[in-house]
Structures are given as C-alpha cells and as structure tokens.
Amino acid sequence: MIESHMHRLVQMENSGLINMIVDEKYEDLGRMYYLFRRVSNGLVLIRDVMTSYIRDTGKQLLTDPERLKDPVDFVQHLLDLKDKYDKIITSAFRNDKTFQNALNSSFEYFINLNSRSPEFISLFVDDKLRKGLRGVTEEDVELLLDKVMMLFRYLQEKDVFEKYYKQHLAKRLLSGKSVSDDAERSLIVKLKTECGYQFTSKLEGMFTDMKTSQDTMQGFHASHGSDIGDGPMLSVQVLTTGSWPTQPITTCKLPAEILGICEKFRNYYLGTHTGRRLSWQTNMGTADLKATFGKGQKHELNVSTYQMCVLMLFNDADRLSYKEIEQVTEIPTFDLKRCLQSLACVKGKNVLRKEPMSKDIVDTDTFLFNDKYTSKFFKVKIGTVAAQRESEPENQETRQRVEEDRKPQIEAAIVRIMKARRVLDHNNIVAEVTKQLQSRFLPNPVVIKKRIESLIEREFLERDKGDRKLYRYLA
Template sequence: MSNQRKKSFQIEAFKNRVVMDPRYADKTWDLLEHAIREIYNHNASGLSFEELYRNAYNMVLHKCGEKLYSGLVATMTAHLKEIARDVEATQGGSFLEEMNRKWNDHIKALQMIRDILMYMDRTYVPGNKKTPVYELGLNLWRDNVVNSDQIKPRLLNTLLELVHSERSGEVINRGLVRNITKMLKDLGSFVYVKEFEFHFLQVSAEFYMLESQKFIECCDCGDYLKKAERRLNEEMDRVSHYLDPMTEKKITNVMEKEMIENHMLRLIHMENSGLINMLSDDKYEDLGRMYSLFRRVADGLLKIREVMTSHIRESGKQLVTDPERLKDPVEFVQRLLDEKDKYDKIINLAFNNDKLFQNALSSSFEYFINLNPRSPEFISLFVDDKLRKGLKGVSEDDIETTLDKVMMLFRYLQEKDVFEKYYKQHLAKRLLSGKTVSDDAERSLIVKLKTECGYQFTSKLEGMFTDMRTSVDTMQGFYASHPELGDGPTLTVQVLTTGSWPTQSSLTCNLPAEMSALCEKFRSYYLGTHTGRRLTWQTNMGTADLKATFGKGQRHELNVSTYQMCVLMLFNNAERLTYKEIEQATEIPASDLKRCLQSLALVKGRNVLRKEPMSKDVGEDDAFFVNDKFSSKLYKVKIGTVVAQKESEPEKLETRQRVEEDRKPQIEAALVRIMKSRKQLDHNNLIAEVTKQLQSRFLANPTEVKKRIESLIEREFLERDDVDRKLYRYLA
C-alpha cells in the first residue's frame, strides 16, 4: 500500500476589508422604535414580528446591543411618563380604573416587546448584567407611574378609603381592588408591603382600637365576641378576595390584639355576662366563641382556664361543705355527678375537648371532693342506693353509665381505702338481704374497681360472692340430708368467710326454740362435713318471713329482721310484754332492741305492735301488745328493711380508727419494699416515695409514716446512720 501525499489547505483573509454600513444600527433601531410605539398604540396587527425579531437579532450580532438596550429604556420611559400624566389627570372614581387599564395595556405591550427582543434577553442582558426586558418594564412602571409624586399618595389613599367603606358596610368593586393590589405585588413584594400593606395595617389598628372601645362600652360579653368574630371573618374574607395571602396573618394579628388581647380580662370578668355567667347558664355558643377567639392570643386560654378553675373550685367547695346538702348522701353525690356532667358538656361542646381544660376540671374536682372527709362514705351510699333499688324505668346500659360516672368520682378520692371499707359493708348488706338489683351490675362495678386499683383491692369483695354461691350448695346438701324438715320452719344459712366480710361484733340473741333447734341441726351438719372450722351466728345480719294472723282473721306475711322475729314470736305465748321482759327474753343489745321496737310499734302502716304509753320514743317502762287492728292492702308487708344509713358520729369514728389500723401494715410494707431495693435513703425522699406508692389507695400522712419508720427501727428492719440521723439503712 503506497503512502498518500498529505494535502494542506489555507484560508486567507479578504483582500478588501468588509465594512458594515455605519447607518445600519440607526436605521434598524428606528424600525424597532417605531414598532415599539405601534405596539403601545395598539397597532401591532400590521407588524411582522419575525422581521422585527431578525432586526433585533442582527443588532446584537453586530455588537449594537447597548444601543438597542438603552434605546428601549429611553422609549419605554418616555411612554410611561405620558401614561403617568394621563393617570394623574383622571378625575374621581375613574382613577383606579384608568390605572388598571393602563397597567393591563403595559403588560400586554411588554410581553410583545419581550418576544421581539428575546435574543437580546438571552445573550446581551446576562453577559452585561442588565435587567431582563420584562423586569425592566415593571421597574420603569414602578418608578415612572406608581412612584409619581401625584399618583403615589392618591393610590394609597384611594385603596385605604375603599377598605374603610367596605368595613362601614358599603359595597365596593373588589375585582378592581384585587387587580391593583396584584399589580403592586407583581412589581415586587417589597412594593406591595411598603406602598400599601404597611399603611393598611396601621390604619386597621387605629380602626379596631376605636371600634373595640365603642363596643366594650355598649355591649355585653357575648355580643362583643360576636362582633369580634364577624370582624375577624370579614378580614380573612377580604384577604381571600383582594389582598395578598401573606397579609392574612398580619391583619388577623392586628385585629386580635386590638379587639381581644387588649380587652381579655375585662371581657372575662364582665358583670352579668362574662365567663362565670356563661359557665353558670351553659352558654355553649358564647363559650365556644370565646374559646376560638382567645386561643388566637398569647395566654388567652390560660386566662379562661384560670377563671374557670377558680369558679369550679369555689362552687364545688360550697357544694361539699353546705350542711343542708350533707343530710342526703345520695343527693350529695348526684349533685357532684350533675356538676361533672355540666362541665364535661361545656368542654366537649365549647372547648373542643381541650386536654388542658379536662385536666383543670379533674384537678378541681379532686380538690373539693376531698375537702369533705365523708365523700368516700357518701359515694358508697350512692352506689348502694342505685344497686339496691335500681334506677326506675331505665335499662342495664343506663345503670352501667351511672356506675361509670361514679368511678370517675372514685378516681378523685384520695382515701380510696375508706370507700372500700364502706362499700364492703354496704355490699354485704345487699347480698345478705337479697336486695341487690342484679349480680351483673354488682360484678361490673367490681371489675371496674379491679381495673382501677388492682386485684388486692377487690379480692375480698369477690370472696363475698363466692361465699354466697357456696352457701346455696350447702343448704341444698343440708335439706337433702334432713328430709324430715320439710313441714316445719325453714332455715337459710349463709356461711361467710371471716376474712372476706366486714368485721362484725359477735353479739347474738336468744332465738325462738323452734329456730334454735334448727340452727343446732345445721351446725352439726356443717361441722360434720367440714373439719377444723368454727361457726359464729350473726343474728344481727339476718332476716325472716313470718306468717301472722290479726284480730279479725286478717293474714299477712311479715318480712322482718332476725331481731324483730325474736320479739314478735314472744307474743305467741303472751298478750302483753314490758320492755324489760322482752329484753330479758331475747337478750338483744339495748340500742338494737329500741330501734327494733320503734320499727314494729311506731311506724305508721307497719305498726304490728302497739305500746303504752304512746310516745315517739321507746322507754324502759313501756309495755307492748299485738295490734289486733293492724291492716294492710298488701299481703306481704316489709317492716324495717335493712337500708344503708349514714353513720352516726361514734360509728364514723370507729370506721376511721379501723381504716387507720388497716393502713399501718400497708405503710410498713411500702417502707420495707423501698428500703430493700434502695438499701439506704434519707428521710424526705423515703416519705415522698412511700406517699407515691400508696397514693392509689390513700394519701399517706407523713406523721403516721414517721411512726411506722420508728416501729421498723425498733423491730430492727431499719437503722439510722450514726452521723446523719436523717439517713436510714435497710438491715438484711
């Protein structure tokens, strides 16, 4: 293969230099300037945009960009100065319309001019750090029209006057105002803010300051809030229709400060119409409006919450300390529930279920419920009333709802163990008298208590139900082994486990011979089937059904207590008995015997006995005999049914002492648990931890905790540090 000879080429310059026509740039610019003027004069239809673009392109290509750019500035400036003079000369209400028309014309012209000069925009402008054509047109409009000495103040005043007119109820051309504010925004955010928004906010602050002063003097709180809410909505509506969206936060801040924040306390405390009046009269709509407006300002909700909390605490304190209201425990608790329902509804409907308000309500209730040391007892009595009698004409769901509400109050109790003491007594009476409304309702409440306080709290209560079930089986076994007992008196015994049931005194009485024989047979049967057990009869807790025949052959079945049965059966063998004879024959304790005779002889419609002399009280010298004239429309007559009553002062004291005794081992157990895990701890921290551990059952008294610490030191569970006497150590 042969080598090819390399060929080289050389390009030489023109022998004669090419010179551009010196008048080319001027001629081309004259064409372009004429076109720009025609565009501004609305004669663009006769122009060839392709030819104009090529001319502008060639000017830039031939290094005449500066001439093109500066010529554009001069032409546009001259034209905009003419426009400014036209706008300045416009009279009256046509001012904004003329401004808007000229602005729209300018924008359309500017878009065409930008298209013609597109090549300059892409090459010359960035290379020489010039302003792009479209932006240049906006800047020149701003400098020559908007910032004209004659136009600038007039434009601002016209806009502010229109806003004021609208606030005064007049209808304005919102579309026109929107176009003008958009023009200011298009010229740059700073133009809109500086030339309009800043002044708009100032004027608005003055307007609302004066209006709020006028309203606060002549309106009640509810009306004032309605007006404030309407104004707020108007401002947000105004922004959405013709102002920049960024203005909304600023104008609402102004309005909130002038109409709400500056008058908060006066509105809340306004006489006869403020917050307390709204709360008292359940004005949900007004309260909701106050909540939604006040939440917009700093500390607004805090102020509402403070006043509401103070009001609830004060009214609650009056509720739980009023001696008149303490006479009826059931009504006392019902009032608490009604009060809780009232404020729950307010928080739900008006305060958007706000957690802060829910917490304030809970802390208020906890405060005043525990001001009355009898609250645990009264809540238990309320439960007893509902589960004994039931709620007339209501379903099990309603009973469940009532129990849920009671549990809410129970959570507020600091002394839950005191409630437990009373609840156990009342439950025992319901179960033993067979007067509970339903086992399901009883068990439902125990499940709720277990969920709230744990198994230990309810284990003994559940043991009571177990005893009742076991007793049914025991009685079936007893009668199966004694078929001969079918014709005579019948006996139903409930065998109660000592640890599960409330502690009872072992006082008994002399039963009638017929019943005494039956009891002995049951004792023999029970002890024969269960070894190592001991039975103690609790005659003060029993009931009996007696068949009685009165003077004219009237027959009734009397439902009485065991004590009442013992008294009445004495009259099978005697016409007349004195108090002392009855006491001697029955050996019923004096206080119980007097109550028993009162219920038999002194209660109208239930007086199966009569006494001499007639008086309201039973005396030791009284004599009793059967009331032959007794009659009742009912065949079965209940006499002195066992109903849980409010404790007397001595009984209350005794219960309190039992509670205090029960607390001692619990405090000691908590102390040992804490010290065993911590090994050593100072006095204050130990007290704090014990209080925290026990608060689900009761509020531990620091003095009692201190005594328990001393007791544990004596028994060598703990010891004091030799140097720091306030430091304790656990002794393993």
Template sequence: MIRDILMYMDRTYVTTTRKTHVHELGLNLWRDNIVHSSKIQTRLLNTLLDLVHKERTGEVIDRLLMRNVIKMFMDLGESVCQVDFEKPFLEASAEFYKVKSQEFIESCDCGEYLKKAEKPLNEEVERVAHYLDAKSEEKITSVVEREMITNHMQRLVHMENSGLVNMLLNDRYEDLARMYSLFRRVTNGLVTVRDVMTLHLREMGKQLVTDPEKSKDPVEFVQRLLGERDKYDKIIVTSFYNDKTFQNASNSSFEYFINLNTRSPEFISLFVDDKLRKGMKGVIEDDVEVIFDKVMMLFRYLQGKDVFEKYYKQHLAKRLLSGKTVSHDAERNLIVKLKTECGYQFTSNSKPILPCNLPAEVSVLCEKFRSYYLGTHTGRRLSWQTNMGTADIKAVFGKAQRHELNVSNFQMCVLMLFNNSDRLSYKEIEQATEIPSSDLKRCLQSMAFVKGKNVFKKVPMSKDIGEEDSFVVNEKFTGKFYKVKIGTVVAQKETEPEKQETRHRVEEDRKPQIEAAIVRIMKARRVLDHNNIIAEVTKQLQSRFLANPTEIKKRIESLIERDFLERNSTDRKLYRYLA
C-alpha cells in the first residue's frame, strides 16, 4: 500500500537519484525491526524448527502457514533465508537423522534399515515441494544421505545375517534393488556394493571349483556354474538395473575362479558332450540354443580355449563316428558358435590316432579300401580312427547259443583274439592289440562286469583289472534277444596320464602359434624390446590362451637360433627382425 501511494516518486525521483526503491525499503524495515528483533528472531526460528520436527515425528502441522513464513524469508533475500532459517534447519536436520539412524542401526536388520532410510528421503522431497525453497532440496537430501547412508555404509553391507552377502545368497531382489538405489546416491556407494559382491562371488566360486567332491561329476560341476551365472545375471538385471559396471565385475569374477580349476575346459566339453549324447528331456529346440549360449559364456571366460578345443574335437569325433549325437542341427549350430568365437580353423583337425592292431580279417579290408580311395582321389590322406566306430560280430557260446554282438572297434579287436585262444591274460591282450591301457581296461570291464553283457569271465573275480588277471569266454552267456549291444564303460574324466598327455599336446600346439605371433609382430615393428614383445604376443593370443612369458622367451630364443631374429649388440633386450 505504501508503494502504491508513493508510486510516482518511486518511478521518477528514486530512479533518477538512484535511491533504494520503496518496496525494498519496506522489506529492510520489516527485516530489521521485526524478523531480526531480539524478541522475535529466536522464537520464530525455534517455532519453525519445532513444527518441522513435529511433522517428522508424525504430527500434522499447518503447511500453508509454514509456506507463507518461508516465502517471507525468501522475499527478504537469499542471504536472510540461508542465515535465519536454512542453515539452522540443515543443522537441526543433521542432528535429528543422526539420532534416528543410530536408533535404527541398533535395532533393525539391513533390509529394514534400508526401508527406514528410504522413507525420510521421500518425505524431505515432499516437504520441499509443499513449503520449503526448491533450492534447498539438494541440500536437505544430502544431509539425509550422509547421516542415514554414508555414515553407516560399511556396517550395512557387512551386517551379519542380513547384509549384502546374505541378500545375494537368499535372492532378496527387492532389498538389493533398494540398496542399489540408495547407495548410488552417495559417493563410493556403488563401489562399496560392487567390491563386496565381487569378493563374495570370487570366494564362492573358488570354493565351488576347488572342492574335490564337487569336481567328481563334470556335468554337475558345469551345471552349478551355469546356475550361479543365471543367478547373478538375474540379480544384476532385476536389482542393479543391468548396471554395466556390475556386469563387468561379475564377468571378471567368473573368469577368475573358473580358471582356478585346470580341468574346467575338459568339464565344459564333457557337459556339452553329455547334452548332445543324451539330449535334454522336455527341452524344446529354442531352449537348447539358450543353454548352448550360456555354455558359450563360460567358454569365453576360459584362458585356455585351446585346451577346450582339444577335448571338444575328441568328443565331437566320438559322437559323430559312433552315431551317438541326438541332433545334427544342434551339433552344427554349436560349431558355428565356436567358429564365430575362435575362427574358422577351430574344427580343422581331428583327434590324434590311438594305436590299435586290427584283426587280420579287418586289416585286409582296410588295405583294399585304402587302395580304392587313394586311387580315386589325389592329394588326400587316409587314416583310420580305430578308437571310433562299431562292429557286428556273430558269436557262438557253449554248444549252440548264438548271438550277434554289437560292439566298439576296440571290443571287436579283443573278441577276435579268442577265436584262437581259450584264455588270455590282460598283459597278452594288451600286447596283441596295443590298445592304450585306460581304454583297454574300460573295454574289458564292459564285457566282464556288466550284468547281461558279460561275455567274459575274469580270473580272479574282482572289479579291478590287474596285469596278471586272465579272461576266458563265458560259455554260459545268454541274452534275451539274438542281437546284443555291448556298450563301453564311459570315462567321464581323464586319468592322470591321459590328462598329462593332453596337456603336453596342447603345449606343443601352442609353440608354433607363439612363434607365428612373434614373427608377425617383428615383421611389422622391425625392432622391439623384450617387454613389448611379451605384451603384444600375450594380447594377440589371449582370444585362444594365456601365453606364458617363459614360453614366449623360449620361442624367441628358438627364432634367434633359426636366424629369424637377432639381438642388438649393445642392448641384449632389444631384438631385430632379419628379413
């Protein structure tokens, strides 16, 4: 009203003489004589803070009155509002939430605490919307975050029986999502969650892959890995909003612990072999693709992909040559996935030929076919995979019991020996056939110990086969059907000698790959020091295996001996490519 009465003066005199405008003079008078009055200032502030406190504790207050008073402070200027209300308000809020958080942390588990911490954050945002300055929202939420989350962050994630690890173990998706949402608001909040998850995942995975009991069954071993992978994928997608940093941490953890077990490549190949031999009951074709996609994820974690390749080629060859695959489409699809991941050369070679002396009758036929094949085709090689394939043998037991036996090639070789002998020792069978010991023992076990298939008797009777044991034809053998199929005892895992042999072959195959990488690098760089060669070779080959620096050094020495490289005369760590 005063401004309206003095409007002309305010527009002319005040403007031309650059005096303070009437409205601002009025506000200054109001500030100095009313708001900053010694009788009013403290009382007004305490009343406002008391009303806020009452609302925080559940009482209903006059929000319109609060809004008008806060607006008055804002009209008096930002500095007045900050000094006379906002600063004391934030200090009182910090004290209030400090007490509350301590009360909650002592009486609640982690999940309950997070719910109680989430509520005041929402309430403070609502409070700002109703009667506080919009600029104060960030400040008050920062206070709540500090007192309710930051100050108790470590205690919350490590809380016994309810912290982050407990939530992960028990699939508490809602609590995990709430923790993620709250912790992302504070500095290093998500880093804390991610670090604890990574540590737990690595410890859990380490126990899983190094436990001898859990490594007895390769199929179950890989199934557990896939189960854990599915579990954490769901947690990351559902509760952590598919955060890429959490996904990377999960991938890094799986890569860490899967490679702690040197047999992981073999087990993953055995898992695939089991699924493609036996099939997956009740699983439709699209789901088979999903399962193999998950297997490929585990495959990507392997540092020794070439080791997997060795086993996969063996198992693939056995499935195809023995006709024991449940789906050729599934085989092709998986090979396409592996070629996409590793390159076209993935299936270029087969398993090395195992020694075996074929019966004379069979050898004659093999030679006839060899002559025909090589005479028809040029530039090809023909080799016999004697450990693969099957044979049908007509046999007579006793006086007149006739059967047709469907057996493996190795079993055929053993059976044919008994056309000329009634009794043979294990040592004699081994010398005559030259079948590898582990394969021969499984072959004999399948024909002597399996009920209904026991065409042999072992002397002495026991389940273990020793070099001095003997075998005789079971003259009393009889079957329900004329045609009897005799399987072979399957070795789910390699024996220690077989394992060492496979590892040796892998190491031998790696040598030319390392040398080829060194030559490629040196051709391009011409001169390079030792450490950089190691780094670049490791990087080039990491998609197939993790190259050992010691082996790289040996390959460099070998290339120097063969005049591909030479050392610098003054610096022995510097190499030069010889064109």
C-alpha cells in the first residue's frame, strides 16, 4: 500500500514533502520517514525530492540581487537555512547519514555557483569579529565560528577565502577593531586544523608582528621619550612584507610636524636592526587630532592618515581648492576624493564645507573649514567613504592575483607527482594534481596543461618521443 501511494503522498500540492519542510512540520516528516523506510525505494524518493528542493531554493537565493546586496545578511540566511535542515534531519529523519550527505552535497553545489561566496563568508566573519560579538558568551562565539567553518568546508576556492580573510584581518588588527583576540586565534586554529599549517602561517605571522611592534614602540618611547616633549605621539606597526596582504605602496606628503618624529623612529629602528628597509604605508594609518571650532568648542577627531594631512592644511588657511590640496599632499586622486567626500559630504561628520555643495568631488571644488561644526560627542570618528564589498573591477583584480598565486602551487604539485612516478600520461597528471590541490582550490585542467608546457620549456619534464601524451621527469 505504501509503495503504491508514496509518489502521490510526497508530491501532494498542499501537504506533500515540500510543504512539510517549508512549514517545519517535524512530526509529520518523522511519520513519513518511518512509513517510507519500510519499502525499498521509499527513503531514496524522500531524499531525492528534498535534495532537488534544497538545490533549487539555493540557486534562487544566489540569483536574488536583493539578497546579494548585503553579504552579512546573505551568509546569515545560509546559516539559518542549514540550521533548519539540520534540525529536520536530526529530529525527523533520525540523523540518517545518507540524508546528511545529501544536504552537504546540495549546499556545496549551490554555494559554489556564486564566485563571490568566499568574499561574503569572510565579510560575515569580519562583521562579527569587528563589532557583532559583544555581550555574548565564549560558547556562543565558538558555536558561531563552528558554523562559519561548516560553510568554509563547502567552498571549492578556499584560497580565495584566504585572500579576503587576510585583508579583513589586517584591517581589524591595524585599526584595533577586533572584538576579541581569543576569537581571532580560535578561528585560525580551526582553519589550521582544516587546511594545515601552510594555510595559516601568514595569518599567525600577522599576530606575531603586532606583538613585536608593541615591544618595538616601548623601546622607542623609552629611548626617545624626553626628545618628543609636547610634539605629536607616534605609534608604529612594523609589518613583515611576506605575511601581510600586499598593498601598492602609495605615498603622500606628511606634514612637517609628523615627518620629524617619523624620521626619529626610522633612525631608531634601523639602528637596532641591520639589513632592513622601512617604507611608510600612509594609506593604512590613522590619527587622533585635537580640533577647536567656533565658540571654542573642542573635539578629538579620529581620522585616517590621509584625512589628517588634509585637515592640518587648514591650520594655516581658511579656504583651499581641490587642486591646491592635491598639490600639497600628493595623495593619489582616487583616495583624495574619497577622503574629501568623508570630510565634507557626510552629515554629522562634515568638519569641512564644500563649494558648490554636492555629493561628488570634482577638480573645481573649493573647501573651507566648517567653523559651525557641532557634535554631542567629544570624540568623533570620521570614517572613509568605502563600499563594504569589493566593486567588480576590484573583484577582478583580486581574482587575477589569486590566479597568479595558483600557478607555482600547480607547478609544485606536478613536479612532486612526476618525481615520484617518473613517467605519467596527461590525464593521470591532471587527476593527481586535482586530488592534491582540491583541499585549497579546484585547478582548471587548461591551466594545468599550461603549467606542464611551462615546465617542459624549463626542462623539468619532457614529452615521450613515441607518445605525445606521455611525460617523463628529467632528474
């Protein structure tokens, strides 16, 4: 009787399997599971219909432009969906392993349909570790991180996640915005367990640099404290080039008051370390400025280094054109426009006035010190106008960097395999390389072929004279 009616029962319009899943009818789902397990293909039918439904709803989620506007909300929705299906499998389907495997393969399928999933998961972690975990217990933090790791396991491009995670972690560490060092380290331990030491060595190096920088600054203040007097205070983080995300070195002309103390630090650092070079990353710094507005109202402004360079020009001038600011500070055009936009166009943070007033910055604009600026807070943070997620050109650039990073990894895998096997045909090399690298990313067979060609040119491998598809390792 069950076998005769099971297809109709599963597909009934208002009370079939899909409706039970949508309405979270755990008892009804449990009854269906209990009945259908009595017939040979009963559970296969339930599993196939459930898998198809999960994949379809996942695809809809990934193609919904409204959902994709907010990466944090998008990932939260994924986690909520996973919780819901986990609960169904645990409470209604008796924790059936075959259902759990079907759920995992469905999530892996649709998460990887969106090439921006690694970026969005990293942005979700960034949001939570930056501000979203205050007032929650350590157990709740661990639970959330475990859920994030579950989504991470579904990613085929784990190296893309690493790229974004490194950028976001760097910003949190350098701005002192991380909500908890323990939570940061806990996630790195989880990533290390999942992907090995190689994956997290640079992330751990970033933490080491932060600690070393604290010790360096203590030494600097101990030896130069009396020289500084009432001048500006300097705090420097010395970043090892290989560990941190590579940033294009953009320089700007620092104010004379700042240059003096920067030079003292340079002399101190190079005097205590031999064979090193220092280059200032002014695009990554922040500053606290004391400002006095009309009627003697005082505020402390927390700004970026670029914003500091612009604001300090108004100590000696009431009105400056865009061109004058650009000429004196030498800040790159794109950064300068964003910087001026945040100082003059954001309501409640407009310590400068712009003429003519508009949302965008153009070369003909003029800027004035806003004497009438008021705020109910003594300390005012003026952020830089920036998008939470990368723009399409930035995303393309990140992708290109990832592709470049993959080339030596693919070549190393090919050489490792050929060294052990000595002679191997093309298809087997592709299969072996894919197997070795799939824990980090799924290499494209076309790229593998190009890397083999490159290794042949550099005489690591040679083609067999009789069979073009056979390669030999050259010792």
